[in-house]
Amino acid sequence: MTTPLVSATGLTKVFEVGSSGLFGLRKPASLRAVDEVSLTINAGETLGLVGESGCGKSTLGRLLLRLIEPTAGRIAFDGSDITGLGRSAMRAVRRSMQIVFQDPYGALNPRMSVEDIIAEPLLIHGAKPGAETRRKVTEMLGKVGLPARALDRFPHEFSGGQRQRIGIARALVLHPRLIVCDEAVSALDVSVQAQIVNLLQDLQREMGLTYLFIAHDLSVVRHISDRVAVMYLGKVVEIADKRTIYSAPLHPYTRALIAAVPAQHPAQRSRGRRERIAGDIPSALNPPSGCRFHTRCPHVMAVCRERAPVLTEPAPGHQVACHLIEAPQA
Amino acid sequence: MSDVADAEGIALKREHPARATLRRLFRHRLFVTGLFLFAIVAGIGIAAPWITTVDPQRLSMRNKFLPPGEAWVFGTDNFGRSLWARVVWGAQLSMIIGASVVALNAVFGTLIGAAAGYFRKLDNALMRVNDALMAFPAILLAIAVTSVLGPSTLNVILALSIVYIPRTARIVRSSVIVLREMEYVQAAVAAGAGHWRILRHHILPNAMAPMIVQLSFLFAYAVLSEATLSFLGVGAVPPTPTWGNIMAEGRDFMREAPWIITIPGVALMITVMGLNLLGDGLRDVLDPRLRIQQ
Numbered sequence: 001m002t003t004p005l006v007s008a009t010g011l012t013k014v015f016e017v018g019s020s021g022l023f024g025l026r027k028p029a030s031l032r033a034v035d036e037v038s039l040t041i042n043a044g045e046t047l048g049l050v051g052e053s054g055c056g057k058s059t060l061g062r063l064l065l066r067l068i069e070p071t072a073g074r075i076a077f078d079g080s081d082i083t084g085l086g087r088s089a090m091r092a093v094r095r096s097m098q099i100v101f102q103d104p105y106g107a108l109n110p111r112m113s114v115e116d117i118i119a120e121p122l123l124i125h126g127a128k129p130g131a132e133t134r135r136k137v138t139e140m141l142g143k144v145g146l147p148a149r150a151l152d153r154f155p156h157e158f159s160g161g162q163r164q165r166i167g168i169a170r171a172l173v174l175h176p177r178l179i180v181c182d183e184a185v186s187a188l189d190v191s192v193q194a195q196i197v198n199l200l201q202d203l204q205r206e207m208g209l210t211y212l213f214i215a216h217d218l219s220v221v222r223h224i225s226d227r228v229a230v231m232y233l234g235k236v237v238e239i240a241d242k243r244t245i246y247s248a249p250l251h252p253y254t255r256a257l258i259a260a261v262p263a264q265h266p267a268q269r270s271r272g273r274r275e276r277i278a279g280d281i282p283s284a285l286n287p288p289s290g291c292r293f294h295t296r297c298p299h300v301m302a303v304c305r306e307r308a309p310v311l312t313e314p315a316p317g318h319q320v321a322c323h324l325i326e327a328p329q330a
Numbered sequence: 331m332s333d334v335a336d337a338e339g340i341a342l343k344r345e346h347p348a349r350a351t352l353r354r355l356f357r358h359r360l361f362v363t364g365l366f367l368f369a370i371v372a373g374i375g376i377a378a379p380w381i382t383t384v385d386p387q388r389l390s391m392r393n394k395f396l397p398p399g400e401a402w403v404f405g406t407d408n409f410g411r412s413l414w415a416r417v418v419w420g421a422q423l424s425m426i427i428g429a430s431v432v433a434l435n436a437v438f439g440t441l442i443g444a445a446a447g448y449f450r451k452l453d454n455a456l457m458r459v460n461d462a463l464m465a466f467p468a469i470l471l472a473i474a475v476t477s478v479l480g481p482s483t484l485n486v487i488l489a490l491s492i493v494y495i496p497r498t499a500r501i502v503r504s505s506v507i508v509l510r511e512m513e514y515v516q517a518a519v520a521a522g523a524g525h526w527r528i529l530r531h532h533i534l535p536n537a538m539a540p541m542i543v544q545l546s547f548l549f550a551y552a553v554l555s556e557a558t559l560s561f562l563g564v565g566a567v568p569p570t571p572t573w574g575n576i577m578a579e580g581r582d583f584m585r586e587a588p589w590i591i592t593i594p595g596v597a598l599m600i601t602v603m604g605l606n607l608l609g610d611g612l613r614d615v616l617d618p619r620l621r622i623q624q
Binding site for chain 2: 062087091098106107108109110111112117124154156171
């Protein structure tokens with residue numbers, strides 16, 4: 001295996017939330033949105049990132065692009081550390097990494113025409129406005145399946161799916177290598193979702209893209225991903241290739257997530273006892289001690305309350321953080 | 331969707347957003363009424379040199395206290411000065427002061443508000459100064475400033491700007507704080523855009539709507555406050571025809587010559603009402619969310 005395109009080591013983001021009170025007397029609470037996450041994304045692959053709302057998957061995606069500054073940890077892109085890069089050095093790296101957002105309405109500036117929206121990244125990176133830029137924008141627009149007529153239109157003239165295509169065109173116009181798709185299809189109708197997912201896959205083949213595909217819909221992730229990472233309360237609990245995650249998950253949380261996906265056919269329903277978890281995700285402001293999942297885990301042991309499990313690799317390419325795995329079938 | 335869109339599902343109806351906004355504004359009855367009233371006052375103010383024949387400061391003791399009639403459209407005051415000339419020139423001064431205060435607010439309110447809203451580090455410092463200025467009642471602060479600077483037209487403009495810029499800045503800041511978190515701003519950051527580009531292309535154009543609404547109301551406040559200041563004797567120095575000065579002098583003769591105080595009062599009312607209607611219309615069209623909140 002070659003060097004990974006992106007690798008994060010011990011990436012942590014703590015948000016200070018709440019007011020610090022008059023004269024800063026009150027101590028603001030800290031929320032560990034992402035807690036010592038280490039993962040790698042290989043060039044050309046799609047890494048699915050799943051987890052419940054509020055588990056820190058979007059924060060992780062933005063940390064990797066340095067849209068949010070990490071509290072601790074390092075990010076390497078294409079072999080070089082980008083954690084401490086200044087604004088202008090970072091600008092050069094930004095050419096190669098882009099993001100597609102969830103909300104097709106909030107992601108496009110309502111006062112800019114489609115041409116201006118897609119041309120902006122080009123202009124930032126030194127292109128001059130004119131025929132050449134316009135040609136590139138038109139070409140990109142064609143790649144995402146929109147006609148050149150759309151150039152002088154404004155975002156409100158498009159449907160959700162079309163807006164998402166414009167957002168994808170903006171992300172791809174610089175020919176980046178990494179795209180973070182932050183819930184890129186979650187806000188769309190199911191039929192439109194399928195179109196956008198197919199478009200993303202076509203573009204990946206055509207342009208050799210690497211995706212971090214953040215989603216909470218396990219079926220979509222299964223369709224598009226090569227490997228899948230599962231997050232719970234700011235921690236990555238399991239990473240494996242798609243086949244393993246969906247057929248032989250190890251972590252009880254992953255097992256419960258997979259079991260919750262409706263079967264496509266009654267015959268496929270699992271006969272045995274289904275892994276179930278009760279209750280809600282605990283507050284990230286005050287996470288449980290030890291393993292963060294112990295409050296909901298059906299296999300909780302004494303050690304889980306005391307010590308946080310570390311990510312181990314029981315099989316090549318399959319990482320999991322669970323005491324059940326460390327001490328096999330205790 | 332099929333009847334308004336083509337094969338690719340892109341709407342066929344083409345109208346530039348700015349045009350659409352204008353069209354909706356001119357369909358808004360209150361806005362049109364307000365614009366009409368304001369245009370009359372502004373038009374009279376601009377046309378002052380051509381529609382008055384006498385110097386508004388020329389005394390003519392033979393002609394004092396003449397009621398409105400054929401010779402003197404609005405009558406004369408206690409010094410026999412033409413009230414028409416004085417009210418018309420007063421309109422011009424009100425427009426100059428209102429427009430200047432609005433212009434200063436547009437520039438400095440935007441600068442301070444955008445800086446405070448966009449750069450978190452500046453926020454606390456700028457907004458605490460803002461709060462301190464806003465803690466004074468508007469008129470009291472304006473009186474304090476003019477008494478320090480001395481009464482003159484220019485100082486009235488400065489005083490009213492000092493009073494109102496913090497309020498404008500606060501409105502701009504609140505829009506900027508919301509806009510800063512929009513995903514299209516994040517996308518611009520991801521593309522490598524600098525602060526200046528983000529502010530100029532993504533944040534300020536979208537913060538304009540509430541700002542324009544605020545400025546139209548501000549024009550009304552400025553005209554009203556200027557009249558109050560000159561009525562209280564801390565505005566433009568007396569022989570200068572301002573609506574406040576005319577009303578202050580007319581107050582002593584309210585019984586004998588009620589037209590002296592009534593006419594500039596009505597002019598003031600028309601101006602403020604026009605601007606408020608205009609502002610309401612702008613708010614309805616440009617920033618519909620504000621209406622729901624109220």
